[in-house]
Amino acid sequence: MLFNSFIFIFAFLPVAYTVFWMLRSTTWRYVWLTLTGYVFYGYWDPRFCLLMAFSTLVSYSAGRGFLRWSDPRRRKLCLVVPIVVDLALLAFFKYANFGLQTTHDVLHLFGADVQVPHLNIVLPIGISFYTFHTITYIVDGYRGVIRPTRNFFEFATYVSLFSQLVAGPIVRFRQIEEDLESIGNHDRRRWLERGLSFFVIGLVEKVLVADSLAAFVDPALAHYASLSTVGAWMAMLGYTFQLYFDFSGYSTMAVGLGYLFGLRIPQNFNSPYKATDPSDFWRRWHISLSSVLRDYLYIPLGGNRNGIAQTYRNLVITMLLGGLWHGASWTFVVWGAYHGLLLSLYRAFSATWDSLSAAFRRAATFVLVVIGWVFFRATDFSMALSLLRKMFSPVRGALVPQPELAALAIGIAAAWAMAGPNAFEMRHEYKWPGRAVLASGFAAALAIIIGLRTSPFLYFQF
Amino acid sequence: MTTTPLRERTSVDEYVAPQEHARAGRVATSFAGWIGIALLFAFVLELTCRVEDWVTYRAPLLSRYTSINDLMTHDADGMHGRPNARYLKWEMNALGMRGPSATPTPAPGTVRIITVGASETFGLRESPGREYPRQLQDSVNARLARGECGANAPKAFEVLNAGFAGMGLPTIEQDLRLRIQRLAPTIIVVYPTPAQYLQDDVPFAARPDSTARISEPSLVHALRPRTIERVRDQIKQVLPEWLKTRLREIQTRDLLRYAPANWRFTAVPPERLDAYDHHLRVVIGTIHRIGAVPVLATHSNLFMGRQSLDHDAIIAWEKFYPRATGQTIVDFDAAARLATLRVGLDSGVTTVDAAKVLSAAPTAAFGDFVHFSDLGSGHMARVVGDGVLAAARTAGVCDTPTATTSTTDHVR
Numbered sequence: 001m002l003f004n005s006f007i008f009i010f011a012f013l014p015v016a017y018t019v020f021w022m023l024r025s026t027t028w029r030y031v032w033l034t035l036t037g038y039v040f041y042g043y044w045d046p047r048f049c050l051l052m053a054f055s056t057l058v059s060y061s062a063g064r065g066f067l068r069w070s071d072p073r074r075r076k077l078c079l080v081v082p083i084v085v086d087l088a089l090l091a092f093f094k095y096a097n098f099g100l101q102t103t104h105d106v107l108h109l110f111g112a113d114v115q116v117p118h119l120n121i122v123l124p125i126g127i128s129f130y131t132f133h134t135i136t137y138i139v140d141g142y143r144g145v146i147r148p149t150r151n152f153f154e155f156a157t158y159v160s161l162f163s164q165l166v167a168g169p170i171v172r173f174r175q176i177e178e179d180l181e182s183i184g185n186h187d188r189r190r191w192l193e194r195g196l197s198f199f200v201i202g203l204v205e206k207v208l209v210a211d212s213l214a215a216f217v218d219p220a221l222a223h224y225a226s227l228s229t230v231g232a233w234m235a236m237l238g239y240t241f242q243l244y245f246d247f248s249g250y251s252t253m254a255v256g257l258g259y260l261f262g263l264r265i266p267q268n269f270n271s272p273y274k275a276t277d278p279s280d281f282w283r284r285w286h287i288s289l290s291s292v293l294r295d296y297l298y299i300p301l302g303g304n305r306n307g308i309a310q311t312y313r314n315l316v317i318t319m320l321l322g323g324l325w326h327g328a329s330w331t332f333v334v335w336g337a338y339h340g341l342l343l344s345l346y347r348a349f350s351a352t353w354d355s356l357s358a359a360f361r362r363a364a365t366f367v368l369v370v371i372g373w374v375f376f377r378a379t380d381f382s383m384a385l386s387l388l389r390k391m392f393s394p395v396r397g398a399l400v401p402q403p404e405l406a407a408l409a410i411g412i413a414a415a416w417a418m419a420g421p422n423a424f425e426m427r428h429e430y431k432w433p434g435r436a437v438l439a440s441g442f443a444a445a446l447a448i449i450i451g452l453r454t455s456p457f458l459y460f461q462f
Numbered sequence: 463m464t465t466t467p468l469r470e471r472t473s474v475d476e477y478v479a480p481q482e483h484a485r486a487g488r489v490a491t492s493f494a495g496w497i498g499i500a501l502l503f504a505f506v507l508e509l510t511c512r513v514e515d516w517v518t519y520r521a522p523l524l525s526r527y528t529s530i531n532d533l534m535t536h537d538a539d540g541m542h543g544r545p546n547a548r549y550l551k552w553e554m555n556a557l558g559m560r561g562p563s564a565t566p567t568p569a570p571g572t573v574r575i576i577t578v579g580a581s582e583t584f585g586l587r588e589s590p591g592r593e594y595p596r597q598l599q600d601s602v603n604a605r606l607a608r609g610e611c612g613a614n615a616p617k618a619f620e621v622l623n624a625g626f627a628g629m630g631l632p633t634i635e636q637d638l639r640l641r642i643q644r645l646a647p648t649i650i651v652v653y654p655t656p657a658q659y660l661q662d663d664v665p666f667a668a669r670p671d672s673t674a675r676i677s678e679p680s681l682v683h684a685l686r687p688r689t690i691e692r693v694r695d696q697i698k699q700v701l702p703e704w705l706k707t708r709l710r711e712i713q714t715r716d717l718l719r720y721a722p723a724n725w726r727f728t729a730v731p732p733e734r735l736d737a738y739d740h741h742l743r744v745v746i747g748t749i750h751r752i753g754a755v756p757v758l759a760t761h762s763n764l765f766m767g768r769q770s771l772d773h774d775a776i777i778a779w780e781k782f783y784p785r786a787t788g789q790t791i792v793d794f795d796a797a798a799r800l801a802t803l804r805v806g807l808d809s810g811v812t813t814v815d816a817a818k819v820l821s822a823a824p825t826a827a828f829g830d831f832v833h834f835s836d837l838g839s840g841h842m843a844r845v846v847g848d849g850v851l852a853a854a855r856t857a858g859v860c861d862t863p864t865a866t867t868s869t870t871d872h873v874r
Binding site for chain 2: 005006007011215402405432435436439440442443444446447448449450451
């Protein structure tokens with residue numbers, strides 16, 4: 001079920017919302033949110049629910065272990081075993097075929113033609129996200145940053161919360177713990193307007209902006225070989241804004257849905273295309289992931305504490321694994337490595353870079369990010385290299401479909417992303433003109449949704 | 463003693479406490495505000511639907527064509543496609559045929575093929591430009607380029623799609639006589655819909671309107687909300703298949719409740735099959751008379767050659783032909799296939815067994831019980847292409863290739 005679908009907006013959400021606020025007890029609200037999370041998730045494939053339930057049970061048990069035992073060996077066991085189980089599930093479902101294929105390619109490189117099987121695995125949607133939810137819970141429980149919950153349904157609610165379940169943000173337990181604890185005492189009206197406002201803004205970002213861009217980006221990149229230099233730039237600029245508004249739209253809707261149920265979900269995007277350097281970009285793009293990578297990977301690796309060389313190594317490793325998290329493909333690994341390299345270079349030359357004008361730094365950072373998206377979007381290296389060649393050496397060829405409309409859509413998206421406010425910078429208390437604008441945005445998005453062209457969110461694949 | 467004169471109360475304000483008055487004002491403002499927002503919401507909703515139709519299909523914001531039925535017209539030539547009309551993905555050219563623009567007579571060296579039939583030919587489920595006549599044109603021209611017409615090859619094949627939803631054989635026959643013959647076709651491909659013979663009456667030709675006036679839909683049509691249709695389609699899409707099937711069953715059952723006894727066909731009615739056979743022979747005769755070479759194609763459906771019948775799909779088909787049970791419709795289509803092959807053999811007409819080819823294709827070849835998906839149209843175009851090349855040789859516009867690679871599954 002998608003947030004931007006008819007059934008979600010007119011059936012699932014009204015029922016989930018109404019019943020939630022009719023229930024009075026904390027436990028029943030946990031149970032209801034858990035149930036709705038499983039219905040939401042099971043709508044794709046009910047089998048996925050078993051996997052999530054298993055992961056929930058294992059991580060909950062680890063939390064109970066931390067509460068029960070103070071012996072370091074037992075606590076370590078409660079840390080390692082569930083993380084290994086969670087990562088093993090992720091590795092199997094997401095990376096098994098990638099690993100097998102890579103093994104085959106490497107062996108082939110050395111002359112050994114070994115046949116490896118291709119496993120018929122269906123990737124459970126959002127497994128990367130809820131695996132990170134559970135891992136951060138376990139690690140924080142082990143470190144004593146949080147006190148693990150004894151209430152199974154509170155934990156199950158945290159893992160299966162439909163607003164953040166399949167495409168984030170990656171909400172850490174400590175960020176939402178307070179609201180979950182007080183879920184039985186929430187005031188329905190307190191966040192209602194704010195929740196609706198965030199949801200509608202997210203819907204507009206996704207349906208009106210991202211999907212409009214997709215209408216020419218997808219067919220253009222499906223025939224990338226025929227694109228001209230201008231066509232390739234238009235396609236990649238379109239994709240750059242499509243990806244942002246798609247994912248940011250989802251996150252904004254997730255925040256809005258959280259508010260509707262009295263839960264404050266943290267910001268995931270802070271106008272990333274306004275960034276003035278690579279480091280700034282990663283403080284603004286997919287904030288929940290970059291902060292998880294920083295706190296649970298980069299810092300444990302040593303961060304910047306052991307000299308320059310170690311810092312660069314840690315940056316590259318962190319970004320490389322961050323790239324791999326996005327998908328089981330070498331193009332994602334290269335994308336991650338590319339950003340690791342950018343971060344390292346920025347660290348080395350930050351003094352020089354920061355002395356340049358802000359407008360130049362912003363434009364240059366944007367172009368560097370667009371180059372990175374080529375690897376992110378490409379299905380293989382030949383596509384990536386072909387697109388880069390077209391972008392940086394003049395070639396004749398086709399433009400994107402409907403180039404005038406495409407240019408208009410890119411212009412509007414660029415103006416919003418690079419000069420306009422993001423949802424967290426807007427005021428969400430409306431008088432009549434504001435309500436009229438919000439109603440118009442909702443109506444326009446709804447018109448597209450009921451046109452039978454509901455499209456999935458790009459980040460679901462991760 | 464002084465007395466204070468009684469003051470006359472002249473204003474309502476003096477009766478209503480100021481606070482209550484202010485509250486009433488707020489309520490009224492709020493009410494008016496929400497009404498305004500509701501109206502704005504409805505306006506933007508409708509406007510966006512129209513803008514999206516324009517962006518996607520270039521349909522004018524105030525288009526008068528609001529359904530597929532509006533794409534049909536009734537004039538001195540009978541019933542046929544309306545010239546230059548368009549509704550969503552369906553666009554008619556100046557000749558009143560679905561597809562790109564075409565001149566009244568073919569360009570020199572171009573062999574004109576016209577496909578006739580009902581909605582399967584017109585194309586309902588395919589992406590724009592992927593309906594079988596369009597794919598047929600691509601397919602036969604590709605084969606032409608590969609040298610399958612030998613030395614005596616035309617410059618190109620041009621396919622015009624004269625099919626329209628609901629066209630029965632008598633209407634097609636009339637259209638051939640009154641309109642299509644003026645377009646100088648060399649080959650005419652007939653893909654009939656046998657299930658039409660299971661309707662209340664045997665199909666008959668729409669009487670030509672001697673006033674010959676092509677009336678455009680009124681301006682009211684242009685103002686009909688497009689939102690409503692979108693919502694209806696969306697609801698249909700989100701309803702689970704079992705529920706849709708149940709509703710269709712109830713609809714058919716309700717209709718049968720008021721039908722006369724023995725009204726329903728529970729087996730293939732021989733007289734209807736005979737009518738189909740007769741009409742098909744008349745169509746072939748007319749095609750010959752207008753100087754074209756006919757190609758017949760047997761009718762295919764989702765169920766032919768499958769191990770088990772898709773219950774949901776068959777109930778959906780039954781809803782369109784409630785006079786027959788689902789099994790009877792399937793059986794009738796199978797019987798009509800044999801009849802078509804027989805008619806083709808008797809008349810010496812190239813007949814392609816599309817039903818046989820499509821029955822071996824994956825079920826994804828169909829968008830529903832009879833209409834093709836892009837994939838199915840591709841299969842159809844290939845098999846009909848074999849027949850078209852055979853017919854082109856009969857017509858003397860194409861030679862036999864030196865080394866044939868044809869996979870023809872046709873009877874001659």
